[in-house]
Amino acid sequence: MPLPRPDDNVRQAQLDRMKRRATGLLVLATAVFGVTRWYESRLPWLGFIRATAEASMVGGLADWFAVTALFRHPLGLPIPHTAIVASRKDRIGRTLGNFVQFNFLSADVVARRLASMHLAVRAVDWLANPGNARLIAHQVALGLARSAEALPDRQATLLIGDALAARVRATHVAPVLASVMSFVTADSRHQDLLDDALRLIEQSVDDNRELIRVKVAEESPWWVPGVVDERIYHKILSAVEGLLHDVRMTPDHPLRAKFDEALARFADKLQTSPEMIAKTEALKAELFSEPVLDEIATSIWRNARAGLVRYAEREQMDGEPGALERGLVSFAEAMRGNEAMLGEVDRFISGAVLTMVEQHRHEVGELIAHTVAAWDPEATSRRIELAIGRDLQFIRINGTLVGGLAGLVIYTVSRFW
Numbered sequence: 001m002p003l004p005r006p007d008d009n010v011r012q013a014q015l016d017r018m019k020r021r022a023t024g025l026l027v028l029a030t031a032v033f034g035v036t037r038w039y040e041s042r043l044p045w046l047g048f049i050r051a052t053a054e055a056s057m058v059g060g061l062a063d064w065f066a067v068t069a070l071f072r073h074p075l076g077l078p079i080p081h082t083a084i085v086a087s088r089k090d091r092i093g094r095t096l097g098n099f100v101q102f103n104f105l106s107a108d109v110v111a112r113r114l115a116s117m118h119l120a121v122r123a124v125d126w127l128a129n130p131g132n133a134r135l136i137a138h139q140v141a142l143g144l145a146r147s148a149e150a151l152p153d154r155q156a157t158l159l160i161g162d163a164l165a166a167r168v169r170a171t172h173v174a175p176v177l178a179s180v181m182s183f184v185t186a187d188s189r190h191q192d193l194l195d196d197a198l199r200l201i202e203q204s205v206d207d208n209r210e211l212i213r214v215k216v217a218e219e220s221p222w223w224v225p226g227v228v229d230e231r232i233y234h235k236i237l238s239a240v241e242g243l244l245h246d247v248r249m250t251p252d253h254p255l256r257a258k259f260d261e262a263l264a265r266f267a268d269k270l271q272t273s274p275e276m277i278a279k280t281e282a283l284k285a286e287l288f289s290e291p292v293l294d295e296i297a298t299s300i301w302r303n304a305r306a307g308l309v310r311y312a313e314r315e316q317m318d319g320e321p322g323a324l325e326r327g328l329v330s331f332a333e334a335m336r337g338n339e340a341m342l343g344e345v346d347r348f349i350s351g352a353v354l355t356m357v358e359q360h361r362h363e364v365g366e367l368i369a370h371t372v373a374a375w376d377p378e379a380t381s382r383r384i385e386l387a388i389g390r391d392l393q394f395i396r397i398n399g400t401l402v403g404g405l406a407g408l409v410i411y412t413v414s415r416f417w
Contacts, residue, residue, distance in 0.1 A: 011386040018393035025400050026064065029056035051411030052404040059403020063396045071381045071389070085384050086377035093372025097365035105361040107354055114353060120335075120345035128332035130325065137324040138312070145312035148305040153298075156305075161297035168288045173280040178270040181263060191251075194259055198248040205240055212237060 033053035036046040068074045069082040085092065103109070126132050148156075205212070213230075247253045269276040311324065335341060372380065 008386060011390070015386060015389045015393070018390045022060070022064070022393045022396035022400070025397055026057065026060035029053045029060060029400055029404065033057055047415075048408060048411060052408040055407020055410070056400045056404030059406070060396060060400035062403075063399030067389075067392045067395055070392070071385045083381070085381040089375065089377050089380050090369075090373045093369040094365075096372065097368035100368060101361050101365035105357050105364060107358060110354060110357050111350060114350045115346070118346065119349050120342040123345075124332045124335045124342070127328055128336065130329055133325045133328040133332070137328060141308060141312040141324060145305075145308040148308050153301065156301045157294065157297045160300055161293050164288075164293050164297055165290075168284065168293070172277070173284045174270040174277040177280065178267050181267040181270070191256065191259075194256065195248055198244050202241065202244045202248075205237070205244070209237065 030053070033050060033056075036050035036053060040046045040050050065074050069079070070084050071086070073079060073082045127136070247255045250256075270280065335345075375383075
């Protein structure tokens, strides 16, 4: 049964007011007809007014019957084909359901409406607002945090560990190292690295002068005088420092060329030498053993869960925007200028909506039909009358006026034909 609405009283008052106007016009036509019929024998010209009032009565009564018959039996008499809404409620519901299904939910209508709405642009504009982005980010983080807290630690670490192990097994180290070396050697970047290494070695030698002096003295025979050890120390230190300085300051030093050759040979072996490839795989297996992967997976899970919880517990309106919020706003700003991507999003949304509508629009029709069928006939009739009855009273008014004009024309023609 349809529920009453807050504006039902207002609608009822408007309907009653229109009914009084239509009925008052009919009563006026009846009164005019009675007066003119009484005096027509004395004043023949009153026949025009009498004919007009008579036709107005007929038109008004006919339309009163037609409008009343839609909702109830006129005068309470069970006349056939009256109280149409109450007696044919179920058929009206089915007809209304089919009408909505095939006229409002047709593919062409929905597609045109979706195209005019520009949903992708609206969504991007909405998401570009920092307040909306913060709301979405908070809800996403909250959902992920709750899911993370509900997931057992062991199960999570096993999932991450299995994924890491699969990735490690699938990744061959030698080609990766070869690619890294190719990048490093491009544009002589490796020479910059060599310069940095030489400066580091020079600094290390300078910082450990005393240690080198002690080592020279310890390794020298007992019978060699200390002054000789000192000269040997200075010779070694001078030779090392001079060589490092010469290599660092001379771009075409022979050692640099040898360094280039050594790197090239090593990169070539990484790609072509089965022995070198096997060694790198063995090193990978040693470095990424099962205990190491378990420890990495545990660390990743704990840090991720703690980060999600911290992010979710942030106050929505306090502090600077978080990374997720900034990412959402940046994504929306980037999408604004990408007409092609916006068009693709619109087409995707339209396709998804049209597919869903096409699959389920018959259910909408059935819902309307079943809902109307479950309504009480009298309540349904009253609800529809409240919705359209006020406008239907204009039919009564127009019927009274148009009927009167038609009667006047007919009477006039009959008099002067």
